[in-house]
Amino acid sequence: MILGVLAFLSSAIAAPLASSFASSLTQAGLFNGNKKLTFDSAGNFKVVSFSDMHFGEGEDVTWGPEQDVNTSRAHSHILDQEKPSYVVFNGDLITGENVYAFNATKYLDQVFAPTVARKIPFSSTHGNHDNTLAINHQDEIEYEQKHYSSLSYTRSDVGPKPYGCGNYWVPVYAKKTDLIPAVVMWFFDSRSFVSGNPSGPGPTPIEANFYWVDDKTVPKYIRQQRELMTRIWKMIPPALVFVHIPVQKADVLAPLPSAGDHDDEPNPATQGYLNNTYTGLDLPFWNALIEMDAGHGTVLAVTSGHDHGESWCARATASSGIPICFNGHSGYGGYVTEHSAVRNGRVFGLSLRDLRENVPIVRTWNSYEDRTVNEEVVLGPDYMPEFNRVVS
Ligand SMILES: *[C@@H]1O[C@H](CO)[C@@H](O)[C@H](O)[C@H]1NC(C)=O
Numbered sequence: 001m002i003l004g005v006l007a008f009l010s011s012a013i014a015a016p017l018a019s020s021f022a023s024s025l026t027q028a029g030l031f032n033g034n035k036k037l038t039f040d041s042a043g044n045f046k047v048v049s050f051s052d053m054h055f056g057e058g059e060d061v062t063w064g065p066e067q068d069v070n071t072s073r074a075h076s077h078i079l080d081q082e083k084p085s086y087v088v089f090n091g092d093l094i095t096g097e098n099v100y101a102f103n104a105t106k107y108l109d110q111v112f113a114p115t116v117a118r119k120i121p122f123s124s125t126h127g128n129h130d131n132t133l134a135i136n137h138q139d140e141i142e143y144e145q146k147h148y149s150s151l152s153y154t155r156s157d158v159g160p161k162p163y164g165c166g167n168y169w170v171p172v173y174a175k176k177t178d179l180i181p182a183v184v185m186w187f188f189d190s191r192s193f194v195s196g197n198p199s200g201p202g203p204t205p206i207e208a209n210f211y212w213v214d215d216k217t218v219p220k221y222i223r224q225q226r227e228l229m230t231r232i233w234k235m236i237p238p239a240l241v242f243v244h245i246p247v248q249k250a251d252v253l254a255p256l257p258s259a260g261d262h263d264d265e266p267n268p269a270t271q272g273y274l275n276n277t278y279t280g281l282d283l284p285f286w287n288a289l290i291e292m293d294a295g296h297g298t299v300l301a302v303t304s305g306h307d308h309g310e311s312w313c314a315r316a317t318a319s320s321g322i323p324i325c326f327n328g329h330s331g332y333g334g335y336v337t338e339h340s341a342v343r344n345g346r347v348f349g350l351s352l353r354d355l356r357e358n359v360p361i362v363r364t365w366n367s368y369e370d371r372t373v374n375e376e377v378v379l380g381p382d383y384m385p386e387f388n389r390v391v392s
């Protein structure tokens with residue numbers, strides 16, 4: 001791939017767009033020095049996504065460190081049950097309004113410890129509780145990159161700093177020698193901000209209080225990267241999308257009958273709201289995903305956390321046929337709903353055979369700390385067809 005890219009680069013040098021293509025290629029993760037991620041010899045690649053860990057919620061009281069230990073235990077049980085190829089921390093890693101600025105990032109050591117102990121590669125998206133007066137998304141990304149460079153794939157390709165810059169993608173190849181990935185994992189930063197200690201409730205910086213993936217930089221970035229993939233790979237690989245706060249379309253899918261918890265309904269807190277009014281400003285991001293999907297089922301799923309009591313997957317005409325999933329609750333921090341007391345991660349079982357179907361499919365289920373699994377579904381053209389009249 002490196003040779004191919006270099007050839008592509010040198011042939012593009014004379015073009016006026018050369019420098020922007022070069023920087024896009026760097027962004028594209030082709031040169032970031034990480035080990036190439038591959039499917040195993042049986043053709044499988046399994047992702048566990050943990051949301052809403054809320055570490056550091058009560059550092060000065062006995063239940064605080066105790067619940068963090070419990071979160072680590074839950075993660076350890078789930079990792080041992082699933083033995084994933086990759087872990088995604090999908091936002092609200094830290095309860096940032098309850099920690100001190102001077103050592104806030106140190107909580108990331110606890111967040112990642114069970115995954116690092118098992119030498120599993122990982123990356124992160126960030127949530128509203130990761131943006132506070134004590135810490136922000138950029139702080140967390142820089143700490144992760146500095147201290148976990150051998151296992152972490154987290155980048156900051158584009159987006160407003162410091163509150164909304166965790167936008168990037170990571171390719172996974174069928175085998176080491178392949179030049180074109182079998183699947184691409186995309187990660188987006190849904191911004192938003194929670195005020196609070198240690199400096200006391202302060203004014204929210206205006207640029208921090210937007211509850212949606214940045215509409216100015218990110219849709220443009222998605223289109224640029226797609227254009228590049230089309231040029232270099234002649235295709236857009238199937239895409240698995242992670243973002244902490246769900247898109248507003250999730251509100252429309254929530255009442256549909258789907259396996260998993262439905263505790264935070266009827267209207268989960270979703271992107272695009274400002275002062276309790278839906279602004280529609282999450283639509284530029286969502287529409288860029290619809291373009292990527294192109295009605296071909298390219299977007300396998302968009303999965304979120306944020307609403308701890310939601311752990312379902314659904315698709316319908318209203319979501320243009322794109323499956324929207326929730327991760328449930330993997331942390332002992334944060335609020336607990338009636339059915340989310342047993343902590344879980346959402347698992348995506350990718351296989352090369354499933355990805356090579358006419359319309360690619362992905363199996364997904366919830367894996368629980370009590371060593372059970374449940375709510376397995378196969379996302380693809382046959383999932384919830386009665387609500388999805390869009391023909392793939
Ligand atoms: C931690 O887990 C233990 C064992 O399940 C439980 O008894 C305890 O209440 C939990 N503590 C907190 C603070 O979550």
Ligand SMILES: *[C@@H]1O[C@H](CO)[C@@H](O)[C@H](O)[C@H]1NC(C)=O
Nearest residue numbers: 059060100103104105106107
């Ligand atoms: C940060 O400092 C506080 C106050 O000294 C302490 O209670 C807490 O455990 C520290 N947190 C970490 C992650 O080191």
Ligand SMILES: *[C@@H]1O[C@H](CO)[C@@H](O)[C@H](O)[C@H]1NC(C)=O
Nearest residue numbers: 206209273274275276277279
């Ligand atoms: C949201 O409400 C606050 C408090 O009423 C107000 O100061 C702010 O200007 C509002 N923001 C927008 C974008 O309307």
